[in-house]
Amino acid sequence: EAGVTQSPTHLIKTRGQQVTLRCSPISGHTSVYWYQQALGLGLQFLLWYDEGEERNRGNFPPRFSGRQFPNYSSELNVNALELEDSALYLCASSLRTYGGNQPQHFGDGTRLSIL
Amino acid sequence: AQKVTQAQTEISVVEKEDVTLDCVYETRDTTYYLFWYKQPPSGELVFLIRRNSFDEQNEISGRYSWNFQKSTSSFNFTITASQVVDSAVYFCALSEFTGNQFYFGTGTSLTVIP
Numbered sequence: 001e002a003g004v005t006q007s008p009t010h011l012i013k014t015r016g017q018q019v020t021l022r023c024s025p026i027s028g029h030t031s032v033y034w035y036q037q038a039l040g041l042g043l044q045f046l047l048w049y050d051e052g053e054e055r056n057r058g059n060f061p062p063r064f065s066g067r068q069f070p071n072y073s074s075e076l077n078v079n080a081l082e083l084e085d086s087a088l089y090l091c092a093s094s095l096r097t098y099g100g101n102q103p104q105h106f107g108d109g110t111r112l113s114i115l
Numbered sequence: 116a117q118k119v120t121q122a123q124t125e126i127s128v129v130e131k132e133d134v135t136l137d138c139v140y141e142t143r144d145t146t147y148y149l150f151w152y153k154q155p156p157s158g159e160l161v162f163l164i165r166r167n168s169f170d171e172q173n174e175i176s177g178r179y180s181w182n183f184q185k186s187t188s189s190f191n192f193t194i195t196a197s198q199v200v201d202s203a204v205y206f207c208a209l210s211e212f213t214g215n216q217f218y219f220g221t222g223t224s225l226t227v228i229p
Contacts, residue, residue, distance in 0.1 A: 100147070
């Protein structure tokens with residue numbers, strides 16, 4: 001069974017640019033989650049999508065946005081990149097969760113560097 | 116306030132020693148789930164275990180064991196006879212029945228010295 005796949009693996013951008021990160025969940029998983037892991041910090045929750053809808057959003061500015069497609073894959077968009085956006089962006093997927101009971105399974109992440 | 120606290124930032128042990136990683140959580144829900152994840156240097160978080168709030172039975176899986184105690188709101192993780200391959204960052208996480216996100220601790224970086 002293929003795991004969560006993310007692309008690209010690495011990305012280098014400059015301040016002010018825009019970036020799109022992609023995630024394909026495990027087959028059968030309908031929920032997709034995005035996290036930011038900056039150097040030395042834990043996982044900061046960004047977004048949760050399920051069945052194409054945004055279910056919850058973390059404490060990030062509106063320039064962080066995303067969507068989920070009918071095939072349950074997802075994109076994370078970041079506009080007007082800032083230096084502090086440099087981080088590992090992790091995508092996770094899970095089966096439909098009832099009261100948070102499903103474990104999340106993570107991809108390898110996209111390493112975003114802002115110059 | 117932090118919902119999940121992993122007070123140990125870094126731990127170093129010599130191979131074959133036992134090591135316990137602490138996790139303390141905070142919730143008002145009576146139904147919740149606790150998780151442990153391992154993040155090796157390669158970066159991918161690997162799911163290790165899930166416990167629900169109604170099951171306080173300790174669990175053992177090979178060299179890994181988990182001690183869940185509701186009375187102290189703790190879900191500690193013990194590695195017996197540690198190996199170099201255990202070197203990683205370990206995260207504890209909480210999911211509440213009434214909530215809609217995972218709360219991760221800040222992680223404990225474990226280094227096993229050969």
